[in-house]
Amino acid sequence: MIDTDVDLSTANTLALPARAERLARPADVDELARVLTGRGADPLFVLGGGSNLVLTGDLPGLTVMPVFDEVSYRQVDEGLAQVRVGAGVVWDRLVADTVAAGWQGLENLSWIPGNAGAAPFQNIGAYGVELAEVVSTVEAVSVEDGSNISFDADQCEFAYRDSLFKSRCRGEFIITHLTLNLRRGNACRLDSFRLDYGGLAERLAGDGPVTPARVREAVIALRQSKLPDPATLPNAGSFFKNPVVSLTHYQRLLERYPDLVSFPVAEGRKLAAGWLIERSGWKGRRLGPVGMHDQQALVLVNHGGATAVDVLSLAAAVREDVRQRFGVELEQEPVLMPGA
Numbered sequence: 001m002i003d004t005d006v007d008l009s010t011a012n013t014l015a016l017p018a019r020a021e022r023l024a025r026p027a028d029v030d031e032l033a034r035v036l037t038g039r040g041a042d043p044l045f046v047l048g049g050g051s052n053l054v055l056t057g058d059l060p061g062l063t064v065m066p067v068f069d070e071v072s073y074r075q076v077d078e079g080l081a082q083v084r085v086g087a088g089v090v091w092d093r094l095v096a097d098t099v100a101a102g103w104q105g106l107e108n109l110s111w112i113p114g115n116a117g118a119a120p121f122q123n124i125g126a127y128g129v130e131l132a133e134v135v136s137t138v139e140a141v142s143v144e145d146g147s148n149i150s151f152d153a154d155q156c157e158f159a160y161r162d163s164l165f166k167s168r169c170r171g172e173f174i175i176t177h178l179t180l181n182l183r184r185g186n187a188c189r190l191d192s193f194r195l196d197y198g199g200l201a202e203r204l205a206g207d208g209p210v211t212p213a214r215v216r217e218a219v220i221a222l223r224q225s226k227l228p229d230p231a232t233l234p235n236a237g238s239f240f241k242n243p244v245v246s247l248t249h250y251q252r253l254l255e256r257y258p259d260l261v262s263f264p265v266a267e268g269r270k271l272a273a274g275w276l277i278e279r280s281g282w283k284g285r286r287l288g289p290v291g292m293h294d295q296q297a298l299v300l301v302n303h304g305g306a307t308a309v310d311v312l313s314l315a316a317a318v319r320e321d322v323r324q325r326f327g328v329e330l331e332q333e334p335v336l337m338p339g340a
C-alpha cells in the first residue's frame with residue numbers, strides 16, 4: 001500500500017518539516033519490485049530512520065521506506081557466525097541482540113540511531129570500528145531495472161563515512177539486506193576487542209573480563225554522557241566529517257595550536273572537527289532556532305521550530321569560520337534530501 005501526502009516531521013531526527021508526496025513501506029523484495037515497477041518516471045527517495053538527513057523540503061514522487069525485518073543466523077564454525085539482517089531492522093536492536101547472545105563484532109557500534117539498511121550507505125563508525133570491518137555482503141535492488149545484486153564487502157568501496165552507495169552509485173540501489181561476520185568464544189580474545197578509543201579502556205578497567213556486553217554498556221554510557229538524545233533535542237549526530245589535511249598543513253597548525261586534536265591516517269592527518277568548531281567559538285552558540293550543542297560542538301541541534309534554511313545557514317557560518325581560522329574545509333555528513 002502507498003500512502004499519500006505523509007508528514008515526515010517525526011520521521012527525521014532533526015525534526016524538520018517536510019512531507020512525502022507518496023510513501024511506500026515494502027516488507028520484502030517482491031513488494032519492493034512491484035513498488036518500483038509502478039513508479040514510472042517519478043523521482044525516488046529512500047528513507048530509513050531519518051537520523052542522517054537534512055530534509056530541505058517536501059519529497060516529490062515516491063519515497064520508499066524498506067521495512068524488511070528478518071534476522072537469521074548461520075553458524076560457520078565454532079568461533080564464527082554470520083547474521084543476515086533486513087534493511088528495516090533497527091540497527092541498535094540488532095547490536096543488542098547479537099551482544100546478548102554473546103557474539104562479538106558490533107559492540108563498539110552500539111547506540112547508533114537508524115536502520116540496518118542505511119548502515120553501509122555511510123559505513124557507520126564509532127569508537128574505532130567501522131561497519132566495513134564486519135560486513136560480508138550487502139544485497140540490493142537496482143532502481144533502474146529491479147534486479148537483485150549482491151556486493152561483497154570489497155566491492156562496496158567503503159571509506160570513512162562513505163561507500164559506493166553514498167558516492168559513485170548514489171541513488172542507483174536500494175539496500176535490502178546485509179550479512180555480517182560475528183565471533184564468539186575463544187575467538188573473542190582480549191586483543192580482538194577495540195578499546196583504544198574515546199576512553200573505552202579506562203571505563204572498562206579493573207572490572208573483570210572484557211565481554212561484548214560490557215563493551216556495549218561502556219559505549220552506551222559514554223555516548224549518553226556526550227550526545228544529545230534526538231527525542232528531547234532534535235539533531236542528526238555529527239554534522240561534519242573529521243577533515244583530513246596534509247602533514248605540512250597539520251605541522252603549521254600544530255605550531256599555532258599545540259593542543260590541536262588529531263589522528264594519524266594514511267593520507268596525512270585527520271583533525272577533530274569538534275575541536276575546530278569549538279575553537280572557532282561555536283560550541284553552545286545559537287543562530288536563531290538552531291545551534292551547535294553545548295557539550296559536543298560537532299552536533300547541530302534544533303532548539304525548536306527550525307527549518308532547513310536555519311540549519312544550512314548555521315552550517316555555512318560554522319564552515320566559513322573554520323575555513324578562515326584554520327584553512328580547513330569542513331564537509332557535511334548528513335545527506336540533503338531533496339539534494340541541492
Ligand SMILES: Cc1cc2nc3c(=O)[nH]c(=O)nc-3n(C[C@H](O)[C@H](O)[C@H](O)COP(=O)(O)OP(=O)(O)OC[C@H]3O[C@@H](n4cnc5c(N)ncnc54)[C@H](O)[C@@H]3O)c2cc1C
Nearest residue numbers: 046048049050051052113114115117118124125175236237
Ligand atoms: C544522536 C546521533 C548519533 C549518531 N551517531 C553516529 C555514529 O556514531 N556513527 C555514525 O556513523 N553515524 C551516526 N549517526 C548518524 C546516523 O545514525 C547513521 O548514519 C545511520 O546509519 C542512519 O540511518 P537511518 O536509517 O536513520 O538513515 P536515513 O537518515 O534515513 O538515511 C540516510 C541516507 O541513507 C540512505 N538510505 C537509507 N536506507 C537506505 C537503503 N535501505 N538503501 C539505500 N540507501 C538508504 C538515504 O536515502 C539517505 O541518503 C548518528 C545520528 C544521531 C542522530
